[in-house]
Amino acid sequence: MSELGFTTRAVHAGYDPDPRTGAVNVPVYASSTFAQDGVGGLRDGYEYARTGNPTRTALEANLAALESGRYGRAYASGMAATDCALRAMLRPGDHIVIPDDAYGGTFRLIDKVFTGWGISYTAAAVADIDAMRAAIRPETKLIWVETPTNPLLNIGDIPALADIAHTSGAKLVVDNTFATPYLQQPLLLGADVVVHSTTKYLGGHSDVIGGALITDDAELDTAFAFLQNGAGAVPGPFDAFLTLRGTKTLSLRMDRHCDNAETLAEFLSRTPAISKVIYPGMPEHPGHAVADKQMRRFGGMISVRLAGGLEAARNLCARTEVFTLAESLGGVESLIEHPAAMTHASTEGSDLEVPADLVRLSVGIEDISDLLSDLEQALSR
Numbered sequence: 001m002s003e004l005g006f007t008t009r010a011v012h013a014g015y016d017p018d019p020r021t022g023a024v025n026v027p028v029y030a031s032s033t034f035a036q037d038g039v040g041g042l043r044d045g046y047e048y049a050r051t052g053n054p055t056r057t058a059l060e061a062n063l064a065a066l067e068s069g070r071y072g073r074a075y076a077s078g079m080a081a082t083d084c085a086l087r088a089m090l091r092p093g094d095h096i097v098i099p100d101d102a103y104g105g106t107f108r109l110i111d112k113v114f115t116g117w118g119i120s121y122t123a124a125a126v127a128d129i130d131a132m133r134a135a136i137r138p139e140t141k142l143i144w145v146e147t148p149t150n151p152l153l154n155i156g157d158i159p160a161l162a163d164i165a166h167t168s169g170a171k172l173v174v175d176n177t178f179a180t181p182y183l184q185q186p187l188l189l190g191a192d193v194v195v196h197s198t199t200k201y202l203g204g205h206s207d208v209i210g211g212a213l214i215t216d217d218a219e220l221d222t223a224f225a226f227l228q229n230g231a232g233a234v235p236g237p238f239d240a241f242l243t244l245r246g247t248k249t250l251s252l253r254m255d256r257h258c259d260n261a262e263t264l265a266e267f268l269s270r271t272p273a274i275s276k277v278i279y280p281g282m283p284e285h286p287g288h289a290v291a292d293k294q295m296r297r298f299g300g301m302i303s304v305r306l307a308g309g310l311e312a313a314r315n316l317c318a319r320t321e322v323f324t325l326a327e328s329l330g331g332v333e334s335l336i337e338h339p340a341a342m343t344h345a346s347t348e349g350s351d352l353e354v355p356a357d358l359v360r361l362s363v364g365i366e367d368i369s370d371l372l373s374d375l376e377q378a379l380s381r
C-alpha cells in the first residue's frame with residue numbers, strides 16, 4: 001500500500017474488513033492455538049500464537065507500511081525488540097557503535113548483558129560524523145543510533161551514518177521512537193533496520209507496552225522472526241489491538257504534539273529560569289539543519305536545563321499540575337521527568353551520564369494555553 005498517503009496507510013494497512021462479518025477492525029484473537037484440518041493442515045497459516053496471531057499480523061503489516069518497509073515484527077516491549085535485533089545481528093567478538101547519550105535501557109542492555117557475551121561497544125556523539133566514523137573498528141558489525149536521541153535530542157545524519165556503516169561492512173539500525181515514521185522514514189534514508197518502542201507515540205495513549213522491528217532485508221527479517229518465536233517476547237493480541245488503534249491517528253496526534261512543542265520551546269527560551277532549551281526545531285539547535293533535511297517536523301519532545309541546577313530541576317518536576325511527573329513519553333498527556341534520577345539513572349557514573357539540571361518534557365496534545373500556564377506557574381514559584 002506504499003503508494004497511498006501516510007495517514008491512509010495508517011488507517012487501512014494490515015487489515016481489510018472481515019469477509020464474513022464486515023468488522024472494520026481486526027478482532028482481538030484471544031486464542032493461544034489454532035485448529036488444524038488434519039496434521040499440518042493450517043487454516044490461514046496459524047498454528048500457535050507465539051509463532052503468529054492474526055491481530056499481531058495486522059499490527060506488523062501496519063507498522064511495516066508506516067515505515068515504508070517490507071517486513072514488520074512486533075515484540076512485547078521496545079527493549080524486547082532491541083534485544084532481538086542485537087542477538088540476531090551480532091556474534092561474540094563483534095563490536096557495536098552506539099550514541100553517547102543512548103536511551104538508558106539500551107545502554108544498560110549492551111553494557112551489562114551483551115558485553116558478557118563477548119560484544120564490545122564504543123559510545124560516540126551521534127551528531128559528530130567524524131567521531132562516529134572514528135569509532136568504527138574492523139570487527140564493527142552495527143551502528144546503532146537514535147535520532148533525535150533520548151534525552152538530549154541530538155540529531156544524527158541518517159544518510160551519512162548509513163554510508164559510514166555500509167562502507168565498513170556494517171549495518172545501520174535506527175531507533176525511530178522519538179521521531180515516529182510520520183516525521184522520519186529511516187529505511188528510505190538508507191538505514192537497514194528501524195526499531196520502535198511502540199509504547200510511545202505509535203501506541204500514543206500510555207496504555208500499552210510494545211516494540212517493533214522493521215526492515216526491507218528478507219534475511220534479517222527471517223532472523224528476527226526466528227528469535228521472535230524462538231525466544232518468545234511477543235505482544236498479546238489485546239496489546240497488538242491497542243497499538244494498532246493508536247497508529248491510526250498517529251499523524252493527527254504528531255501534528256498537535258509538534259504545534260504545542262514549538263510554542264512551548266519558544267516560551268521556554270524567553271524564560272530566565274531556563275538556561276538552555278534543547279529542541280531540534282529551534283534554529284540555534286546544532287542539529288537543526290540536519291533535522292530539517294530528514295524530518296517532516298521536529299517532534300513533541302523538549303529538554304531544558306535549569307539555571308538553578310539540580311534543585312530547580314527537581315522543583316520544576318514537582319510543581320507542574322497539567323504535566324504529570326512520570327517516566328515514558330509520546331502519549332496524549334503531557335509528562336515531565338528528571339532523566340538523571342529516572343529514565344537515565346542507569347547511566348550514572350558512565351560516559352553516558354546525563355546532566356543533573358536536565359528536565360525532559362513529553363509535550364501532549366492538551367490545549368496549549370493550559371500547558372503554557374502550567375509551566376509558567378511551576379517556574380515562577
Ligand SMILES: Cc1ncc(COP(=O)(O)O)c(C=O)c1O
Nearest residue numbers: 077078079103150177197199210
Ligand atoms: C528511544 C527508546 N528506545 C527504546 C525504549 C524501550 O522501550 P520499552 O520501554 O517499550 O521497552 C525507550 C523507552 O523509553 C526509548 O525511549
